[in-house]
Amino acid sequence: MSLPDDDYSEYEPLTTSRTVQFSKLFDELDHCGEDEQTQKIREMNEIIEEMNEIVEEMDYNEFRSIFTTRMFNKIEKMIEENTMSLESAILLLKHIGYCKMLKMILSYSFDYSSLSERLKKMIIEEQKEKEEKNEKLLVDLCECYIQLNRNFSPELLSICIPCLLVVALNKEEKEESKKDVEIVLLTLCRIVICYFIEQKLYLNEIKEIIQYHQEHRNLTRLAYQSAWKFLIFRMRKDDSLEEVITKELHFAREVASELEDQMKCVDWKREKEERGKETKEEVALLRWLDTINCFFNSCRSWNEDFAGLIRRTVQILRASRENYKKIHVKCLHSIQRAAEEKIVKIDDLLKGESVDIILEEIQQPTTYNNAMMNCLYFFLEISERLKEKTDNKANEAKRMELKRKIFEKMEEKGYEDTIASLYGVISFVYLDLTNYQNILQIIL
Incomplete structure (x- = not known):
């Protein structure tokens, strides 16, 4: 070979x-x-x-x-x-x-x-x-x-997953035991999205691990994140997990709370010479953001906690702008991903302050090309969704109200500057003139 x-x-x-x-x-x-x-x-x-x-x-x-x-x-x-x-x-x-x-x-x-x-x-x-x-x-x-x-072969996974979950179910408070659990759950995250795994091999155990932590806070941060990541990976191949993840285990609400706690551990104002050195707190946030992206890409039904999760992501994006480029890029991608997925309502994007932050990003003098591309695609996704007229009077009134709200946001953030900024990067992101006009006509 x-x-x-x-x-x-x-x-x-x-x-x-x-x-x-x-x-x-x-x-x-x-x-x-x-x-x-x-x-x-x-x-x-x-x-x-x-x-x-x-x-x-x-x-x-x-x-x-x-x-x-x-x-x-x-x-x-x-x-x-x-x-x-x-x-x-x-x-x-x-x-x-x-x-x-x-x-x-x-x-x-x-x-x-x-x-x-x-x-x-x-x-x-x-x-x-x-x-x-x-x-x-x-x-x-x-x-x-x-x-x-x-x-991995299916035969190996059928042996390894139950074997490792026995260790992961250990609820002892000793530091050595917690470390063993952390390593095992982190290991399970190596089994990536492309593998379908029968629920009988893991679901009851992972649910117990997550629910016990939600009540007793017994896991390390990395262990808890890893348990979620393993489960979210499984949703891509098995959409029957969605009810468990969103309704029983409350993914969006729990992760928003975790991100809030994690933000307090990061030195957002670190000195210039420290920039570029990857910290364990930075890695933890990057892992959570990857998990959020996977969740939005796999989930197919709306949840009332989406706005709170988006709002927390926006806060991290704003905090990371100066000193944490990797986190900044991931946050922008997460917000763009949320705009792409129709299960996330435009109301959620507004309540989560994502429109505000994207307008801020466009007007940043130091905004780099990939970030600008994320910002433009965010508005393209919204414009496509708001373009769809409906015969239902209530829904049509709602659509027009959302357009009005977004227009007001753009006025607040500097209407003319935003247009100028958009126009200046069109050629880089390969958006044709029709799409550009869509942004202006639909949103403005």
Whole structure:
């Protein structure tokens, strides 16, 4: 099987202090305590702990440069030849997988390795054990396999999901237990939108996890977000989940509350030299915004909590304008996505203050091209929706009232400046003149 284009195993590795030090430590693993097995494992684990600390500091490119198919094949060979114990390999692989998930790194390198095949076979064999099944080993293997892979077989998912959810249901208040739950729920988020999973494998457990947290606040922020993300991913392939998500678990209301709390943890006024350094608070918000986008793209029925969720997104967009470009872009995309989906009423967009913020963005002197494109498409979506006349007098009166309200918003924000700003970027976003005239005629 040929390697995908994004695999770096055929290229020279990046030479940075972190990659050089990691490679040096990796080479030392072959020479640990060769005369005595216990001493060998102890020395190896000490080296791995040091390697894990380096992994935490790696940036995106360093990570992909180091963790290639070639390196995973070498680890598999070391396990096969008994120069690395399975326990030590798991200690290293789980940390690599955890950091990969936190940094949201995309790579197929593990999928194409012999180590991936080895773990897959071990999971299936361990599951078949009836009398002496090692539950902890099975959980470790499932975590490593799902964390590092991007493609999964139905057979593996039918084993791994129930196995991991047993850990996720642990309600102990100990920090160690909370961390285990966090890692497991984060791992489940690796099972992306394209996979259909039978509800019997997960639904009752995920509902219990979310509902218990809503009452007792027992999960870490990342664990709670991950539980939601896993469930929202499933809605794309299974629209019967919508009632559970919107009515039983109150996604929009809960996430609006989470975003409010998360906003308080971010240093929105950070110094110029700190800009560009991704913080854990920033990553948390980016993950929530991705989940919101997926929700609006999958949901098919209106909910009264939509306006509140949009309003909170608008607040984050405004706060992130100066110092957090990634968050700013995600928020704009979320608001545009809400405008695209007809389940979100234009009333919700108005109440959520999204029209106000988009008009503000258009008039910002530093607005970059992609942001301007989001802003223009926001108005195009609204214009298309308001264009649709109806014979129902009440609905037609409502349509005209919405047009009037949006016109008033544009007057408040500077009617002439808005028009000038729109006109100046038309050529960039490839909007034809007809669409441009639609914005002016429908909204104004």
